[in-house]
Amino acid sequence: MLEHKPYLLMDGLKEIAKEFKGTENIFLGIKPYGFHAGNKIPFVAYPILLCEELEKNNKKAQFNFFVFLNDWEQTRFDPEKTNWKEYPFNVIPQFTTFQFSKDPAHDVDYWEHVIYSSVQEVQMRFPNVSIQCVRNSSMRDLPIMKEVVLKTIKNPNLLGNIMQNLGFPLHKSFPYTYCNPICPKCTSARTQAKVIAPDNIKLVCPDCSYQGTHNYHDLYYWLYHKVLALPRIKYYDIDLCISGLDHYKERDFDSRYALYQAYNITMKPTYILYTPALHGINGLQMGKSRQNCADIQTDKLIELIKKNPNVYELYMEGR
Numbered sequence: 001m002l003e004h005k006p007y008l009l010m011d012g013l014k015e016i017a018k019e020f021k022g023t024e025n026i027f028l029g030i031k032p033y034g035f036h037a038g039n040k041i042p043f044v045a046y047p048i049l050l051c052e053e054l055e056k057n058n059k060k061a062q063f064n065f066f067v068f069l070n071d072w073e074q075t076r077f078d079p080e081k082t083n084w085k086e087y088p089f090n091v092i093p094q095f096t097t098f099q100f101s102k103d104p105a106h107d108v109d110y111w112e113h114v115i116y117s118s119v120q121e122v123q124m125r126f127p128n129v130s131i132q133c134v135r136n137s138s139m140r141d142l143p144i145m146k147e148v149v150l151k152t153i154k155n156p157n158l159l160g161n162i163m164q165n166l167g168f169p170l171h172k173s174f175p176y177t178y179c180n181p182i183c184p185k186c187t188s189a190r191t192q193a194k195v196i197a198p199d200n201i202k203l204v205c206p207d208c209s210y211q212g213t214h215n216y217h218d219l220y221y222w223l224y225h226k227v228l229a230l231p232r233i234k235y236y237d238i239d240l241c242i243s244g245l246d247h248y249k250e251r252d253f254d255s256r257y258a259l260y261q262a263y264n265i266t267m268k269p270t271y272i273l274y275t276p277a278l279h280g281i282n283g284l285q286m287g288k289s290r291q292n293c294a295d296i297q298t299d300k301l302i303e304l305i306k307k308n309p310n311v312y313e314l315y316m317e318g319r
């Protein structure tokens with residue numbers, strides 16, 4: 001039996017491959033904006049390595065991979081209202097979400113195509129696996145999404161208290177809301193909202209002064225990614241989440257289980273496998289904001305991982 005603990009790197013992958021049947025549901029999550037070699041580790045390389053390891057154990061890889069596209073994520077946090085280094089969980093969007101952004105660089109259709117095409121490489125090598133992209137916005141009307149959104153608007157302290165207990169202080173005069181309805185007039189994600197029983201939401205928009213009351217199902221939302229994991233895992237009956245190591249450092253494993261309890265959602269055992277971080281040619285962890293994104297052939301990436309199976313930080317050649 002697998003234990004209730006985080007599974008790390010290739011040793012973790014091997015433990016999971018021993019226990020899994022090969023038919024499990026696997027969670028991969030990303031914002032629909034960019035896809036680089038660093039993303040390819042959890043999205044392509046580790047899935048391939050998991051299938052390979054499973055088949056070494058004489059089982060057939062028939063996993064269902066769910067690629068969750070976070071189109072409810074903010075395009076940017078407000079730098080004036082956040083102090084990322086000292087208070088990483090005091091967050092507020094600066095503008096809107098990817099779903100409503102008019103910037104051509106934020107085209108969700110385009111990024112969905114790029115990300116899906118890349119993950120398809122897993123299916124090319126293991127044809128019995130399935131891959132499905134799911135956008136948050138398509139989950140809005142599910143009862144579990146509605147429950148989580150309304151609870152988060154009503155009580156941001158459900159997450160706030162958990163993060164404080166894990167040692168991340170919150171600044172009382174900075175906002176921390178974790179979920180806002182999108183303004184129906186100007187698409188701002190910075191609205192102030194109140195839930196009016198049973199499922200109406202009264203909102204005020206500081207950007208365009210709009211005020212109104214709407215039913216839950218007539219609005220869209222900004223929802224912070226830690227909370228967003230819950231409805232996805234529950235509804236899609238997820239067995240394993242494959243996630244980057246930066247989430248592990250944010251105590252993602254501990255906060256996830258505390259959130260299940262705080263939101264009173266019963267879950268079957270869900271395992272989390274953490275994958276190494278990839279550093280770009282300037283030595284920093286690869287990321288769009290660090291301007292060091294690169295691509296790498298999947299076989300080269302797999303070779304790099306196999307050479308350093310339990311190393312937390314991998315480096316692209318040529319550093």
Ligand SMILES: [Zn+2]
Nearest residue numbers: 183186205208
């Ligand atoms: Zn507005």
